[in-house]
Every structure is written in structure tokens, then in C-alpha cells.
Amino acid sequence: MDLGLTTRKAIICASSKGLGKACAIALAKEGCEVVINGRHGESLHETAKEIKSLTGATVIEVVGDVATQEGQRDLFKACPDPDILVTNNHGPAFRDFRELDRNTIIDGVTQNMVTPIELIKAVIDKMVAKKFGRIVNITSTSVYAPIAGLDLSSGARAGLTSFLAGIARTVVADNVTINNLLPGPFxxxxxxxxxxxxxxxxxxxxxxxxxxxxxxxxxxxxGNPEEFGHACAFLCSTKSGFITGQNLIIDGGAYLSAF
Incomplete structure (x- = not known):
């Protein structure tokens, strides 16, 4: 299936490894120019070389923490007008909630809720103006099925999900979609x-x-991260314009629900 992504420009946050990297590879294979991001320059550069070798795509490296204003500034300096935005960020470490102090809680909410919202605010009107935009947020199945010790991560990502649910309905008529990918055990x-x-x-x-x-x-x-990347590429494609405000669970059936 031709996903209609040739020449599209994509920013994939926190993509030097893991599921973010899998999304970057999948989008590059579909013909996107990809901007990849990570906090560690050496591993990011290795990922860029790997993606170029696999796909021949244009790959732009942006070293920085996407949760900071400087990191976001550098991302949009490298790609001021993306067609695709994949938000992703590392989450808080496993920790009993009793051990959380105020600053730790604020940091967790900033990483996994505030940061994606800031990034989306920066791109959404430009996407609306050109009548194409795909926004995919990598969250977690813990939004639906909480995991003890990941309470801060679950809460912040659930907040993001609810925050964006209404916003997604306001821009879909302009061919801009906002969806969430919820990984299970990869x-x-x-x-x-x-x-x-x-x-x-x-x-x-x-x-x-x-x-x-x-x-x-x-x-x-x-799960194989490649499977996750394929799902991301489809949600970013021209074929998915009637899908918005949705949470796609990718977990091998681990989340038990009929609906």
C-alpha cells in the first residue's frame, strides 16, 4: 500500500532508540524526510547512519531534551513546518508514589503531558493552513491499565489523552488528525x-x-518495535484521514477488554 508520504517532513521526538526509532525508520522507508531527536549525540548519530543506510532518506539530527524550550527551539529550527509530528519522551522511573516529591511530580507531568502539548501548539495551525497534518503521541497501555510504580507516568499520559481528545475533533475537518499509540510489552x-x-x-x-x-x-x-513503527506510519498516512482522537493499543492482546 502506498501511504502517500513521499517528500513529507516528519519530526520524531526521542527517536535515537526504542519505539521512537522504530517510528523514524518506518516513516523514512515511506519516503519521509525525518528529523530525529535525542539527548545523547553519539547514539543519535549512530541511529541517523542506520536509518540512512536502511532507507536512503534525508535524516536530520537534533541533539537536545525535547522537554526544554531550547530543545524545542532546535527541533523547529531544523524543521519549521513539519507535516508529521510524533511526540515521545522518556517517562519517570519506576517508583512507589510515596517516594515522589513535588518537583519529581512536576517534572513527570512536564515530560509526558506539557511537552507534547507545547509541541502540538507550535505546529497545528500551520498544518491546518495547508490542509494536512498528522500528529501521533506515543503514550502507554498504562493509561487504561495502571501499573504499580508507574503512577506518575500513567497519570501524566492520561492527562494528555483527555486534553487532546476534544482538540482532535476541532481540526479533523482540515485534514489534521491527532491519535495516540499505546504500546504494551515491547x-x-x-x-x-x-x-x-x-x-x-x-x-x-x-x-x-x-x-x-x-x-x-x-x-x-x-512486541517487535518494527510492528509499532508500521502502525505509526499508517496513522501518519494519507489513508488515515478519517481516524482521529483514537487510542490504538498495540500489546499482543494483553489488555483485556471487549470495547
């Missing part, structure tokens, strides 16, 4: 960190925890 660094934390807490070897978690998923495996 074998990313963050999931590996959770296994290590669980092992340290319980004394159970990491490989046993991994094996058990896989068997608990209806799919009997963890």
Missing part, C-alpha cells in the same frame, strides 16, 4: 529496566522473569 530498554528492578526486588533471575512475562501475554511474545 522489548525496549525501559522494559528491560523493569525486569532488572523486579529481579532485584524478588531475587528471581531476570531470564525467569522474562520467560514468565512472555507466557502471560496472549501472543506469547513481546
Amino acid at each position: 522489548l525496549t530498554d525501559r522494559l528491560k529496566q523493569s525486569f532488572a528492578a523486579a529481579s532485584e526486588k524478588t531475587g528471581i533471575p531476570v531470564h525467569e522473569i522474562v520467560a514468565k512475562r512472555q507466557t502471560q501475554n496472549p501472543a506469547k511474545r513481546f
